[in-house]
Each structure stands twice: as C-alpha cells, then as structure tokens.
Amino acid sequence: xxxxxxxxxxVLLVEDxxxxxxxxxxxxxxLGLKVKLATNxxxxxxxxxxxxxxxxxxxxxxPIMDGFxxxxxxxxxxxxxxxxxxxxxxxxxxxxxxxxxxxAAGMNDYxxxxxxxxxxxxxxxHWLRTDVVYQSQKMRRKLVRPTSVMTVIEGKxxxxxxxxxxxxxxxxxxxxDVFLTHTADxx
Numbered sequence: 001x002x003x004x005x006x007x008x009x010x011v012l013l014v015e016d017x018x019x020x021x022x023x024x025x026x027x028x029x030x031l032g033l034k035v036k037l038a039t040n041x042x043x044x045x046x047x048x049x050x051x052x053x054x055x056x057x058x059x060x061x062x063p064i065m066d067g068f069x070x071x072x073x074x075x076x077x078x079x080x081x082x083x084x085x086x087x088x089x090x091x092x093x094x095x096x097x098x099x100x101x102x103x104a105a106g107m108n109d110y111x112x113x114x115x116x117x118x119x120x121x122x123x124x125x126h127w128l129r130t131d132v133v134y135q136s137q138k139m140r141r142k143l144v145r146p147t148s149v150m151t152v153i154e155g156k157x158x159x160x161x162x163x164x165x166x167x168x169x170x171x172x173x174x175x176x177d178v179f180l181t182h183t184a185d186x187x
Contacts, residue, residue, distance in 0.1 A: 009054035009128055010034040014044040014070065015090070016062040020113070024057065024090070027117055031124060041070025048074050053085050055127055058107065060091040060098075067091075068105040075106035086127040090115065 011028050015021045016039050028035045036051070038044040042065040044058065056074070060067040071087050078084050089102040092113040099110045109123055 008032065008034050010036060010051075011124075012036050012038060012044060012047055012053040012056045012085075014038045014041065014056065014062070014067060015059045016040055017059075020059070024115060027115065027120055028057075030117075031121060033124070041065030041067055041073070044070045045073045045077070048077060048085070052083065055124065056085055056087045057090050057111070058087050060089055060102065067107075068101065071102075071105040071107050088123055088127065 011033050013021065013024055013028065013035050015024060015037070021037060021039075025035050025037065033054075036047060036053070038047050040062045041058075044056065044067075045065070047053075048056075058067040058071060065073075067089060071089075074085070074087065086109070087107040088109045088111050089099075089107045090111045090113060091098060091102075102110050108127065111120065111123055
C-alpha cells in the first residue's frame with residue numbers, strides 16, 4: 001500500500017497586533033496554508049531556528065525586534081545553513097522608500113496593510129510557485145451585523161456579504177467580535 005503524504009506549506013506570520021493576526025491567519029487558512037504565529041522579530045528568528053517554513057509574512061514595526069532587524073538576522077542564519085525562505089513584508093506604512101528599505105533588509109516583496117486578499121493570494125502564489133485556492137465554507141450561519149462598527153474605509157464601503165462569503169459567517173463573526181473588543185484600546 002502506498003500512502004499519499006499531503007505537503008501543505010507552512011507560513012510564519014510575524015505580527016504583533018492581535019486583530020491583524022486573526023485576519024491574516026484566517027486569510028492564510030482560507031488559502032489552505034498552515035500558519036505559525038510569532039508576535040515579534042525575536043520570536044520569528046527563534047521559530048526559523050527551530051522549524052523550516054515555506055514563506056514568512058513579516059510585519060515591519062513591532063516591539064522587541066522589528067521586522068527589518070529580524071529579516072537581517074534570518075538571512076545571516078540562512079547564510080550558515082544554506083536554506084532560503086522568501087520573506088514578504090507587511091506594513092501599514094506606504095511611504096516612499098519603505099519598499100527599498102524592506103528589500104535592503106533581505107525581504108523579497110512588500111504587501112501593504114490592510115491586506116488585500118486577492119493581492120495576498122497573488123504574492124503567495126508567486127513566492128510559493130503554486131496555485132493556492134480559497135477553501136470553500138461547509139457551514140454558513142447568519143452574521144450578526146453590529147451597527148456600531150464603522151463600515152467605511154478610505155471612502156469605500158465594506159461589503160459584509162462579500163466578507164461573509166469569503167471568511168464564512170462564523171469566522172467573520174469572530175473577527176468582528178475581536179475588532180469590537182480590541183479597537184477601543186488601540187485608538
């Protein structure tokens with residue numbers, strides 16, 4: 001008997017913001033990827049020492065060790081081991097020179113926040129050289145739409161039906177709950 005071993009790519013998500021962790025993890029899971037979380041650059045470097053990843057999504061601005069320092073440290077480790085992992089920067093700052101600073105730190109690509117699900121898919125397909133597809137939801141429930149959530153970002157309305165279709169009602173409800181719980185503290 002031959003058995004087939006599923007080789008699901010594992011992504012190291014390096015992000016200090018809890019809400020961003022939840023959203024990015026949900027997006028990555030929907031793409032059929034395994035996710036390991038690090039909340040700062042030092043944890044990311046430690047994770048790379050302990051485990052091999054298919055891809056790293058690296059926030060740039062974090063406490064303890066930022067994404068730039070972590071990327072430099074990871075590249076130094078890779079010089080010793082001969083292994084190589086693509087690193088995609090994720091950052092809310094989209095100022096001139098940010099992309100160049102990411103590349104100078106050893107990152108391969110740049111993804112602005114808020115993360116666009118379609119652009120994320122394109123970047124992952126490029127760097128993993130595979131065609132990941134969104135996983136279908138098996139269970140759908142009615143989403144409770146809180147009226148207190150601001151539903152406009154940069155002048156574009158948020159399409160809750162589209163988000164529910166993408167994430168599924170249960171996952172979207174969890175993200176909305178996390179947003180409502182943690183946003184007041186962030187503001």
